[in-house]
Amino acid sequence: MTPQLSAVVLPDRHPVSTFLDDVRAAEAAGVRTVWTYDHLSWPLLRQNPWYGAVPLLAAAAATTERVRLGTLVASPNFRHPVPFAKELMTLDQLSGGRLELGVGVGTEGPDARVLGEPPRSRAERTARFADWLDLLDRLLREPVTTAAAGEYAAVDAHQIPGCVQSPRVPFTVAATGPRALRLAARYGSGWVTYGPFGPDVPAEEWLAAVAAQSRRLTATLAEEGRTASALRRVVLVGVEVTWPFESAERYRDTVGRLAEAGIDEVAVHWPRPDDGRGVPADRLATVVETHTP
Numbered sequence: 472m473t474p475q476l477s478a479v480v481l482p483d484r485h486p487v488s489t490f491l492d493d494v495r496a497a498e499a500a501g502v503r504t505v506w507t508y509d510h511l512s513w514p515l516l517r518q519n520p521w522y523g524a525v526p527l528l529a530a531a532a533a534t535t536e537r538v539r540l541g542t543l544v545a546s547p548n549f550r551h552p553v554p555f556a557k558e559l560m561t562l563d564q565l566s567g568g569r570l571e572l573g574v575g576v577g578t579e580g581p582d583a584r585v586l587g588e589p590p591r592s593r594a595e596r597t598a599r600f601a602d603w604l605d606l607l608d609r610l611l612r613e614p615v616t617t618a619a620a621g622e623y624a625a626v627d628a629h630q631i632p633g634c635v636q637s638p639r640v641p642f643t644v645a646a647t648g649p650r651a652l653r654l655a656a657r658y659g660s661g662w663v664t665y666g667p668f669g670p671d672v673p674a675e676e677w678l679a680a681v682a683a684q685s686r687r688l689t690a691t692l693a694e695e696g697r698t699a700s701a702l703r704r705v706v707l708v709g710v711e712v713t714w715p716f717e718s719a720e721r722y723r724d725t726v727g728r729l730a731e732a733g734i735d736e737v738a739v740h741w742p743r744p745d746d747g748r749g750v751p752a753d754r755l756a757t758v759v760e761t762h763t764p
Contacts (some may be wrong), residue, residue, distance in 0.1 A: 547596075579592065
């Protein structure tokens with residue numbers, strides 16, 4: 472089965488009406504989900520305007536009807552589970568149950584340094600993410616929560632009326648390593664990867680890496696007592712990955728190869744005529760057509 476199409480609309484679109492125009496255009500094109508990055512800034516566009524993901528998604532929820540809306544990805548770098556859970560519950564209510572929560576360990580970039588915290592190793596950040604995810608899961612499931620998880624705590628934290636979606640908003644967990652994959656298998660309704668990172672990764676190497684990651688997820692799900700189909704598998708085609716758009720045939724072949732790897736959803740960056748990033752505007756029709764049943 473051909474994977475569904477999702478779109479990433481970056482939160483640097485200025486004025487905000489431009490962001491909303493792109494979201495509505497993606498909805499009209501039939502995409503399943505519009506994702507936006509949950510960063511405070513992004514190294515590739517550090518000098519650009521950059522808006523907050525939560526208020527942008529709230530505005531998008533008020534101006535769309537069908538498309539699902541999500542973060543790609545929220546992390547513990549600057550978010551505490553208690554206030555974030557309140558915002559997520561509110562977003563799920565505003566959208567009528569269309570919120571998707573993409574979550575991940577978080578990178579070592581500007582978001583990890585902005586609060587003045589000391590650097591953490593990858594192992595330390597993964598352990599923090601496990602605690603963060605555990606408490607966020609509880610907060611979004613329970614009307615009142617008093618609990619502690621590592622450095623995080625909630626005391627009499629109220630989540631009323633709670634999420635529209637039951638038992639909570641779905642988590643799409645970014646994961647490639649064994650510990651993060653186990654968290655995805657344990658907490659996730661979805662899994663997301665951008666494959667191997669870097670602008671010069673050859674196509675065959677990128678596709679093989681995504682397939683290998685998907686196989687590791689299947690094995691981890693089995694260890695957790697879940698079926699291979701329990702998680703929706705999402706691949707983010709990063710702005711550095713441009714070769715799928717070289718021709719219509721190349722894109723269709725790429726999507727077919729991803730389908731063979733068990734991928735359910737392909738997320739592409741919505742066209743950006745001002746800087747040339749994202750899907751080339753003249754390839755968008757091919758991209759949409761490829762994913763149309």
